[in-house]
Amino acid sequence: MKKLILVASILSLFMMMFVSCDSTPKEEAYQQWYYEEPLSILIMPPVNLSHEDDMNDIFYSMLAKPLAEAGYYVFPPHFSNELFKKSDKSESYLALSVKEFGQKYGADMVLFTRINYCYKSVLLSEVTVDADFIVKSTKTDEILFEKNVNVSQDTKTELSNTEPGETRSFFEFFIDTAATAVTTSLTSYEKLVRDSGAQTFEYMPYGPYHPSYLLDKEEYAGSDRIKVSR
Numbered sequence: 001m002k003k004l005i006l007v008a009s010i011l012s013l014f015m016m017m018f019v020s021c022d023s024t025p026k027e028e029a030y031q032q033w034y035y036e037e038p039l040s041i042l043i044m045p046p047v048n049l050s051h052e053d054d055m056n057d058i059f060y061s062m063l064a065k066p067l068a069e070a071g072y073y074v075f076p077p078h079f080s081n082e083l084f085k086k087s088d089k090s091e092s093y094l095a096l097s098v099k100e101f102g103q104k105y106g107a108d109m110v111l112f113t114r115i116n117y118c119y120k121s122v123l124l125s126e127v128t129v130d131a132d133f134i135v136k137s138t139k140t141d142e143i144l145f146e147k148n149v150n151v152s153q154d155t156k157t158e159l160s161n162t163e164p165g166e167t168r169s170f171f172e173f174f175i176d177t178a179a180t181a182v183t184t185s186l187t188s189y190e191k192l193v194r195d196s197g198a199q200t201f202e203y204m205p206y207g208p209y210h211p212s213y214l215l216d217k218e219e220y221a222g223s224d225r226i227k228v229s230r
Contacts, residue, residue, distance in 0.1 A: 026205050029221035033144045033205050034214070036137060038108035040073040042080055042101055046113040046131075055115050058193050059131070063113065066201045071210025075107060094134065102138030109144065110136050116148075118189060122181045125156035129192040133200050147200045149226040151192045155184040192230075199228050 027034060046059040060081070064074045094112055101107045114132040121128075128150065135145035157179040203222030206212045 024221045025218050026203070026221045027217035030144060030205050032137065032140070032142055034217065036108065036139055036144075037208070037214075038072070038137070038144075039208055040075065040107050041067055041109040041111055041135070042075045042105065042107035043067070043077055043111045044080055044113070046115055048115045050115050050118045052118050052189070055118060055129075055189065055193075058190055059113055059115060062190070062193050063111065063197055066197045067111070069210075070201050070204055071207030071213055072109075073207075073209070075105070079105075094136075097141050098136050098138050099141060100138075107138055110138060112136070118192075120155075120184045120187065122155075122184050125180050125184070126152045126154055127184060127187045127189070127192060128152040129189060129196055131196055133197075135204075145204055147203065147222065147224060147226055149196045149200050149228070151196045151199065151228045151230070153187055153192060153230045155187050156180055157183045195228060195230070199226050 043060070043063050046056050048056045060077050064077055067074045098110045101110055112132075112134040114134070116130040116132065118129045119127070129152075130148070130150045133145070133147050133149065134143060136142065137144050203220070206214075206216050
């Protein structure tokens with residue numbers, strides 16, 4: 001009986017710790033952010049580690065809008081693109097100081113995006129994009145915000161009328177596989193990239209141009225790893 005009570009106590013403590021960690025408010029998670037009260041953000045050219053060459057442009061073109069909607073002044077993407085003709089140079093600043101961007105251009109923060117991978121799989125019936133978003137302060141070089149987001153779209157398509165529990169014929173299997181292949185191929189990365197930005201910046205503190213500026217401190221700060229399945 002004592003052992004059962006001990007086990008129950010341990011499980012209860014574990015659950016309390018889990019809930020506590022899972023409900024961290026923004027004010028606690030982003031103390032430095034609220035202390036600095038940043039106004040503007042510079043988007044660095046994305047670092048593309050995937051096999052899709054056009055992912056840089058897709059991400060680059062879709063990050064400004066959600067950041068602006070969050071209440072920040074966003075430097076035009078072509079501005080930083082002129083500063084860095086090669087994306088690997090922008091990643092090097094993750095380990096270097098970004099204070100010069102504040103001193104020279106007036107940016108309060110710098111956003112780094114690392115595209116880890118993206119793929120379209122007929123076998124798995126899904127399209128997936130995985131990326132890291134990292135925000136550094138130009139005042140202190142501290143990382144103010146860091147999230148990994150994985151967004152996947154289910155592309156399974158069934159044209160056959162097989163009832164649950166019934167076995168599909170080879171022809172029906174072939175038709176469904178072909179339909180899934182077409183759906184997978186036609187599924188655009190753009191929507192997943194848009195979702196990844198929206199899901200990530202949802203947990204970012206609101207900026208000065210948002211009506212909820214400084215009123216969101218008790219909101220959930222979000223997990224460090226965000227997974228979204230559509």
